[in-house]
Amino acid sequence: MGRRGMKSFLKGAHKQHGSDDEAADAAPEQPSTSAPKAPASQSAQPPKAADPQPVKAADAHDADDSDDDEEGGSKGPETRGKMLQRHKREMAAHKKTVQKLGSKKKDEAARLTAEMEARHARELAELEQREQQQQQQAAGGAGGEAAASAAAAGEQLAGLELAAEAGAEHKKPSKAQKRREKLAQQEAERAARIASEQAALGPSDKAVEEAQLRALLRPHGLGIREIRADGHCLYRAIEDQLTQHAQQAPTSSSSSTSVPDYQTLRRLAAAHIRSHADDFLPFVYDEDAAGGPAEQLEEYCEELEGSAVWGGQLELGALAQALRRQIKVYATGMPLVSLGDEHAGAGGAVQLCYLRHAFGLGEHYNSVEPLVGGAEEEEGKEEGER
Structure with missing residues (x-):
């Protein structure tokens, strides 16, 4: 690959966040007589060295997906071990991002953390569902019922994750908020009690x-x-x-x-x-x-x-x-x-x-x-x- 070819390749790598699979699908097929391409792991390394920007929490998933592609190439779906390692790297990068946000953006940091935890749980649930489906397919005709139960479990997990995401902003209410809610509830109960007593006494x-x-x-x-x-x-x-x-x-x-x-x-x-x-x-x-x-x-x-x-x-x-x-x-x-x-x-x-x-x-x-x-x-x- 010449100088101009290498520059265009680096520029494309920065734009696509390291998505090697899409780059491979978009590139034209070369004749078998041409020179062999460099491995994906070698071609993906220069963009990482040239990009000094820290990985944002929102981009951590894409960046770690590129790492998995580099390690595993096109060998098949991500294994449980690789997924757990990727989750660990994403969480470490997310903690650095939260530290940069500072104490003034606690709500935003909590929201990002909840989103990442929900995504990790969803990916693990999907992985578990795939593994169960594979086991049932291998076991034979008795796997239909188990696959249905696994799908139901996956839907239940997805519902719990959505509920967790919806309540992320209201997670861990402060003591002052709990006090206000308790006082409001007591006042409402008092007003209802007075109204019922007045109704029982008749017109004033x-x-x-x-x-x-x-x-x-x-x-x-x-x-x-x-x-x-x-x-x-x-x-x-x-x-x-x-x-x-x-x-x-x-x-x-x-x-x-x-x-x-x-x-x-x-x-x-x-x-x-x-x-x-x-x-x-x-x-x-x-x-x-x-x-x-x-x-x-x-x-x-x-x-x-x-x-x-x-x-x-x-x-x-x-x-x-x-x-x-x-x-x-x-x-x-x-x-x-x-x-x-x-x-x-x-x-x-x-x-x-x-x-x-x-x-x-x-x-x-x-x-x-x-x-x-x-x-x-x-x-x-x-x-x-x-």
């Missing part, structure tokens, strides 16, 4: 009260409008009512007035109580508490302005006068509470609903809103919830 006091309140509001064409429960619910409910009135008013009048927020409403109530101290002192002053009437009234107003303390009928009366609005409060088991009736025709009544069992802490104020589909639709909605 909150559900019963809300159903009764809806029935009370329905003849007035009103429904419950939920308000956040954060200690400011009374003032937020009044703010929501004033916002609804502003949206329903003509554009010219609504644009000239701004709706006070819940903090402003707190300050308005405190200012009205201060300016009408004689009207509110009987409800604020406590003889057993420290300080005189004026001190206790000022302390009450400061707490009203600067904290999330709950409001009640005292604050509702102060806001009815400060806003010059009629305020109505609907509640179950008690008559309608109406404050500031002298302002009934000024801008529409502020309507709230009061619940005793809305939350675990107790009382809560919600706003109301017109029923979109009328009383019939609200009644049908309640029937669906039941």
